Amino acid sequence: MKTLGEFIIEKQSEFPHATGELTALISAIKLGAKIINRDINKAGLIDILGENGESNIQGEKQMKLDVFANETLKAALEARGVIAGIASEEEDNLVIFGKDRATEGKYVVLMDPLDGSSNIDVNVSVGTIFSIYHRITKIGTPVTEQDFMQPGHKQVAAGYIIYGSSTMLVYTTGCGVNAFTYDPSIGVFCLARENLQFPQLGTTYSINEGYYSKFPKGVKKYIKYCQEEDETTHRPYTSRYIGSLVSDFHRNLLKGGIYIYPSTAQYPNGKLRLLYEANPIAFLAEQAGGKATDGFRRILDIEPQQLHQRTPYFVGVKSMVDDADRFMAENQD
Ligand code: AHM
């Protein structure tokens, strides 16, 4: 049995110049995850379910747990002192940390504290997504928006926590993907899977087909392709959609599948946010031998223009995303 703490220290010693700051940062996320996990588990027992009456900058209703998860992670990250500031789905603007953190902190963190939160009230799995960058402005000067607006290929680490039938933390620092299961009886995350890779062949597709009539032609044709019979490619594929990106991605990573949230007539840029949903999951996907695009371009190459910008999203087993991209290229409206 190996704990997440032990694993991180072991990996850190493989880098001769490591200062332990990234280790401190990941343990802050680990601590936040434990607190969020505790409160999600007793969510039906205390007055924490439901909406809080406010909306976030994207006009979406905030749930009490969204806000709680945001405050928890923010406090855990600020307390470590190595982070200059954060950006979050639940914060309209950047949150720059006080004292000398804004000038001395080496890292910035972008996060979706509680993804899929519309599922919370019905006991369906939700997740936390995080993305970590080195700041690019000089240490000693105040951190700026530029530090947060880096393309995804510059991430130094990314991951998610899935609060499911068990709670798992899955993360990468660019040397493969590792997964840890939380044992609540002893309060530690234990190594469950080292160097996770997508299966070679995928047979699951995940998309909200309720919006079918609003999808671009390429996506409609790809869905039909998934449903056709073909023995060599094991079609028809099976359809699974939880409506919680972390959970859908996690299942597809283990079982082999593709997740799609394309542009729709209502959302021309899709629904998912580039910086704290699409990028971190894309980093994990590539590290696990998969692929992530917006239907045409590699997600990790997109130069961000806005903090809360959205992107169409295709992520999963490489051959499946290749097929979907081909349908997109051949069927431009
Ligand atoms: P959220 O961050 O507000 O929870 O929104 C993101 C979520 C994803 O987890 C999920 O895949 C998608 O929205 C579901 O959207 P829809 O209900 O339109 O299918």
Ligand code: MG
């Ligand atoms: Mg989200």
